[in-house]
Amino acid sequence: MKENVVVIGGGVAGMEAARQLLLLGYNPILVEQQDHLGGHVAQWNRLFPDMAPAGDLVRRLWDGITDANIFLETRVTSVNRLKDDYLVMLSNGVSISCRAILIASGFKLFDAARKEEYGYGVYDHVVTNADLESWFNGNESDRIPSAPRSVGFVHCVGSRDLKAGNSQCSKVCCITAVKQAIEMKERFPEARVYCFYMDLRLFGKKYEDFYIRAQQEFGIQFIRGRVSEVGETLDGRLQVKAEDTLSGKPLKVQLDLLVLMAGMSCNPDVAELARMARLDIDSDGFLRSLDNTAGIDVSNRPGIFYAGACTGAKTVPETLGEARSAALDIHRYLQGR
Amino acid sequence: MMDFGFKLSKSATLDLDRADTGRYERLCALEPDARICMNCGSCSATCTAAPFSGMSLRKVILGLQRGQDVRPMLQGCMLCGKCSMVCPRGINTRHLILTLCRIYD
Amino acid sequence: MIYEGKQKIWQDYQKEIPDDHWYYVRSCIRQNFFPASERKFTDITQQILGKDVYETPYHTTCGGIAYHCDAIPQVTVMTIVARQFALMTEAGYENYVPSCVTSFGNYVEILETWHEFPELETRIREQLWKACRREFNKPKYLAHTSDLIYHWRNEIAEKARVRLIDRETGEPMRMAEHIGCHYAKMFPSKGIGGAEYPYVLAGMIESWGGQVVDYPERRHCCGYGFRQYHTKANRGYCVSNTHKKFESMEPYGIQAILTNCPGCCYFMDRWQYVIAEQTGKTYGKDGFGIPVFTYEELAGLVLGYDPWDLGLQLHQVAVEPFLDRIGVEYDPKAKYLGVNKEDLLRPELPVNLKCF
Numbered sequence: 173m174k175e176n177v178v179v180i181g182g183g184v185a186g187m188e189a190a191r192q193l194l195l196l197g198y199n200p201i202l203v204e205q206q207d208h209l210g211g212h213v214a215q216w217n218r219l220f221p222d223m224a225p226a227g228d229l230v231r232r233l234w235d236g237i238t239d240a241n242i243f244l245e246t247r248v249t250s251v252n253r254l255k256d257d258y259l260v261m262l263s264n265g266v267s268i269s270c271r272a273i274l275i276a277s278g279f280k281l282f283d284a285a286r287k288e289e290y291g292y293g294v295y296d297h298v299v300t301n302a303d304l305e306s307w308f309n310g311n312e313s314d315r316i317p318s319a320p321r322s323v324g325f326v327h328c329v330g331s332r333d334l335k336a337g338n339s340q341c342s343k344v345c346c347i348t349a350v351k352q353a354i355e356m357k358e359r360f361p362e363a364r365v366y367c368f369y370m371d372l373r374l375f376g377k378k379y380e381d382f383y384i385r386a387q388q389e390f391g392i393q394f395i396r397g398r399v400s401e402v403g404e405t406l407d408g409r410l411q412v413k414a415e416d417t418l419s420g421k422p423l424k425v426q427l428d429l430l431v432l433m434a435g436m437s438c439n440p441d442v443a444e445l446a447r448m449a450r451l452d453i454d455s456d457g458f459l460r461s462l463d464n465t466a467g468i469d470v471s472n473r474p475g476i477f478y479a480g481a482c483t484g485a486k487t488v489p490e491t492l493g494e495a496r497s498a499a500l501d502i503h504r505y506l507q508g509r
Numbered sequence: 510m511m512d513f514g515f516k517l518s519k520s521a522t523l524d525l526d527r528a529d530t531g532r533y534e535r536l537c538a539l540e541p542d543a544r545i546c547m548n549c550g551s552c553s554a555t556c557t558a559a560p561f562s563g564m565s566l567r568k569v570i571l572g573l574q575r576g577q578d579v580r581p582m583l584q585g586c587m588l589c590g591k592c593s594m595v596c597p598r599g600i601n602t603r604h605l606i607l608t609l610c611r612i613y614d
Numbered sequence: 615m616i617y618e619g620k621q622k623i624w625q626d627y628q629k630e631i632p633d634d635h636w637y638y639v640r641s642c643i644r645q646n647f648f649p650a651s652e653r654k655f656t657d658i659t660q661q662i663l664g665k666d667v668y669e670t671p672y673h674t675t676c677g678g679i680a681y682h683c684d685a686i687p688q689v690t691v692m693t694i695v696a697r698q699f700a701l702m703t704e705a706g707y708e709n710y711v712p713s714c715v716t717s718f719g720n721y722v723e724i725l726e727t728w729h730e731f732p733e734l735e736t737r738i739r740e741q742l743w744k745a746c747r748r749e750f751n752k753p754k755y756l757a758h759t760s761d762l763i764y765h766w767r768n769e770i771a772e773k774a775r776v777r778l779i780d781r782e783t784g785e786p787m788r789m790a791e792h793i794g795c796h797y798a799k800m801f802p803s804k805g806i807g808g809a810e811y812p813y814v815l816a817g818m819i820e821s822w823g824g825q826v827v828d829y830p831e832r833r834h835c836c837g838y839g840f841r842q843y844h845t846k847a848n849r850g851y852c853v854s855n856t857h858k859k860f861e862s863m864e865p866y867g868i869q870a871i872l873t874n875c876p877g878c879c880y881f882m883d884r885w886q887y888v889i890a891e892q893t894g895k896t897y898g899k900d901g902f903g904i905p906v907f908t909y910e911e912l913a914g915l916v917l918g919y920d921p922w923d924l925g926l927q928l929h930q931v932a933v934e935p936f937l938d939r940i941g942v943e944y945d946p947k948a949k950y951l952g953v954n955k956e957d958l959l960r961p962e963l964p965v966n967l968k969c970f
Contacts, residue, residue, distance in 0.1 A: 285619075285622075285623075288623060288808065288809075288810040288811070289810055291619075291810075293616060293619035293622065294615065294616055294619035294623070294811065295615065295616070295619075296615065296616060366525075372547075383547075384545055384598075387544045387545045387547075388541065388542075388544050388545050391537070391544060393574065394547075396548070401833065403828075403829070403830030403831065403832065403833070404615055404828065404830065405830055406829075406865045406866060411830040416523055418548050418567075418571055419523060419568075419571055419572075419575060421521050421522065421523050422521065422522045422523070423522065423523040423524075423525060423575075424522055424523070424524055424525070424526075425524070425525035425526060426526050510891065510892055510893075510894075511891040511892065511965070513849075513888055513891075513892070514846060514849075515846060515847070515849040515850040515853070516850050516892065517850060517853060517854050517857055517889070517892060517893070518850045518851045518854040520854070520858070
């Protein structure tokens with residue numbers, strides 16, 4: 173009889189961890205609220221920096237967990253500690269006894285409508301990074317004009333924003349904006365494409381190369397200044413105001429499409445999970461790791477581990493790496509080592 | 510016109526829709542590396558002319574992108590080439606400046 | 615523009631407004647700028663709507679104008695405000711309604727400051743007692759007069775004798791709304807509809823038959839800027855802000871502007887004359903300007919008041935084309951007659967801005 177490990181959250185973190193746990197000889201039980209696995213990545217079109225189709229990654233992860241127990245459209249209703257075990261109750265009536273739990277509950281995409289000055293949901297041609305990926309995936313949208321002459325990207329929407337309650341950088345938005353800007357320029361070579369940024373945080377492997385390509389091959393203009401106000405013109409275009417901080421002057425430009433790079437906020441459902449399992453929440457609302465340097469996947473409770481964006485903004489490779497290390501840490505914990 | 514003792518002020522706003530970027534486009538055609546400037550300011554920090562003449566290659570490239578006349582800055586350049594030594598993106602800055610001078614001619 | 619998106623935001627920014635029993639305080643400057651507006655507020659609320667709106671001649675400035683002109687410190691303003699609250703308390707009221715947007719912002723700012731720093735409130739209470747032996751309760755509800763007209767907009771619409779419909783075309787009048795900065799920019803949660811897409815004036819226009827027209831510089835300040843305007847050397851950039859708004863408004867065919875702030879209404883009206891005399895440009899049809907109304911004036915027109923009783927002859931921009939469009943009857947010869955029908959004499963007319 174293989175030992176149970178409950179994995180909460182069926183995004184790429186939970187899938188990869190379940191895959192590793194299967195390989196290590198355990199019986200992972202994957203619990204996902206939604207009706208599909210893959211989380212946010214499953215909604216994405218292509219992944220930076222290699223432009224690999226996101227669907228391929230999700231399918232590969234699926235193939236690795238065909239032997240796992242997967243409960244879709246299922247929530248955790250309670251977590252109780254009984255001596256050395258946890259009793260996890262699910263909304264489908266199933267109860268599971270296990271010694272280890274992996275939390276991979278991910279993040280919530282920041283609700284861009286909260287930055288009212290950008291007019292998401294008010295102006296016809298303001299979309300988010302997620303909306304654009306959905307359109308790249310072939311879903312039609314009347315928000316995206318058929319032949320835009322000019323397109324703008326706003327970095328840091330709801331990230332690095334104390335007023336919005338998110339002091340953290342979402343890490344992936346700068347490179348996502350560069351990626352999406354290139355993709356738009358590929359589709360509409362005549363369009364002028366602008367990225368409005370506060371800092372360009374292109375820290376990952378190949379990210380800076382991507383940025384240079386965006387400038388060199390695609391002529392994408394990077395304007396250092398946060399967009400402060402968006403209005404709609406008589407012909408339905410967008411009037412965008414920012415400061416060109418490198419010129420030290422206010423700047424305005426009319427655009428046919430504005431893409432808001434909504435950042436990663438903590439998943440609000442995690443608060444209830446933390447209450448049930450007596451887990452610590454960090455000041456940013458994400459789950460608090462025991463140690464942010466060497467124990468990012470370790471919680472304050474014995475046998476409960478973390479992977480992915482439940483502890484903070486992560487890239488896909490970071491998430492997959494954490495999922496693997498959490499699986500190993502669970503293995504060591506269950507082996508009593 | 511009536512004199513009220515005050516007048517409408519000229520707006521300092523850069524209007525990208527009205528900016529004439531023809532010179533910038535011509536420069537990029539001749540010197541594609543003009544596009545990869547990332548505004549780090551190394552060129553201006555080390556520039557012989559900058560402290561005394563207002564020359565700043567960073568501002569020259571930015572100004573062209575915004576449709577501004579950058580000739581007054583260019584005229585301060587002594588063509589010493591120090592900027593090309595420090596540019597982390599390896600832009601041939603001296604050559605770029607000479608090309609730009611030809612565009613203005 | 616996605617109207618439902620705005621409605622969603624409007625739902626997030628609503629505030630509780632009691633239906634009756636308000637203690638009313640006036641603005642320092644409105645009676646000079648738009649002399650009938652405040653009087654008509656009491657007429658409309660007391661006589662037409664039958665509300666208890668009380669005022670006392672003992673009230674003073676709230677100090678906000680001097681505060682925003684950098685002339686007096688905030689603790690002085692707070693003590694003035696404390697005395698105003700004492701008058702309300704003595705009169706037996708707990709709902710406070712100022713007619714000036716800067717006053718409204720000033721009261722909100724002070725109440726929030728006292729909430730965060732209770733020791734400051736204690737100090738002000740002591741200062742008030744030393745100065746004039748008065749004590750006060752803080753208002754239970756604070757609203758701006760435009761909030762009340764908004765609150766009663768449908769009752770006014772039911773009694774309307776004129777609607778904001780173009781008689782010629784049968785279409786709703788195209789109107790812009792402009793909110794004073796101090797209404798909601800400092801505390802967006804205190805304004806109906808918030809600060810980015812305010813609803814307080816838009817709600818009135820919609821309720822009375824008009825169409826609200828949005829334009830890119832709608833949120834831009836009118837440019838008054840208190841101490842900026844009061845220093846003559848700075849006036850150029852005050853008028854430049856108004857100019858920027860009108861330039862942005864120009865292609866929309868806006869027929870009137872509704873405001874809720876004394877300064878905005880005054881400057882958006884008067885600067886059209888200055889802009890016309892300096893640049894030769896006018897923004898209404900046929901050489902006229904775009905009339906700018908206070909919410910009391912617009913409510914008064916809707917309720918059938920004589921425009922000259924509403925003080926519309928004091929506007930710089932001619933209101934007659936607007937009155938003709940919505941079908942308000944008026945006697946052109948009575949425009950410059952005072953309340954006792956005495957001739958007020960005719961003002962000198964501008965060169966470039968068409969006026970009567």
